[in-house]
Amino acid sequence: MGPVEFLTVQALSGVRHGFCTRRGGVSTGLFASLNVGLGSSDARDLVVENRRRAVAAVAPGAALVTLHQIHSAVVVPVTAAFADDARPHADAMVTATPGLALGILTADCAPILLADAAAGVIGAAHSGWKGALADVGPATVAAMVRLGARADRIVAAIGPTIAQRSYEVDDGFRDRFCAADPAHEAFFRSGKPGHCQFDLEGFIAARLANAGVRTVVAMGVDTYPDAARWFSYRRTTHANKPDYGRQLSLIALP
8 A cells, every 4th residue: 555644744843743644554445544543343453553554654663652532621641651452531642751652543633743842742632623622732731731841832733634614513513612702703604504614723723822832833634525645534424434444643752
């Protein structure tokens, strides 16, 4: 299937990182080819090999750490790798320990990679709409600060995620956000009757900035339309497919 393909962000050049596409793995069919989702119905040995390949490409020699993601704002500090079957139920991790590759799985939700390279502190978060509304991004920033980072020195990159043009929601969804803060209406654009389009990436970026992060890179890569590069839960659902793959975003200290 060729080499593992991943995107990087110049602002995170002080740490090893990559937003992996779906290319470069060993899975086939619905999961072709770099599916890293242990929760998918793909063969586990293929998923394990895909995860190994992704780490070898982005952060060779590092130990992969992932979570049992639950769409929350729960952040865990990590000081050592743990077994895949012992993954904490959480949606973000922070560490100051070299040799660990923090990994976030997504298929339309936003992966957020964060670093204060000067302090030697990194973080990674999974943010769908529930996590975004619960402020998983700012919670990750706060956890990094507890490890010695400075919020104004943290760089955050929001990786490939479903874009506003592809993210139709109903008015009740918007009302839930506006009930938390009327200013959140700015992240919704009118659509067909009873519906609107939600800017998940823009919302996350604004919440990170509100938490004191001065450098927030929104990559603007839409996972929904490009089936050749990205897995997408929404695209798969619209196509009535039985399952979908997940891509991996990684960050590790030098």
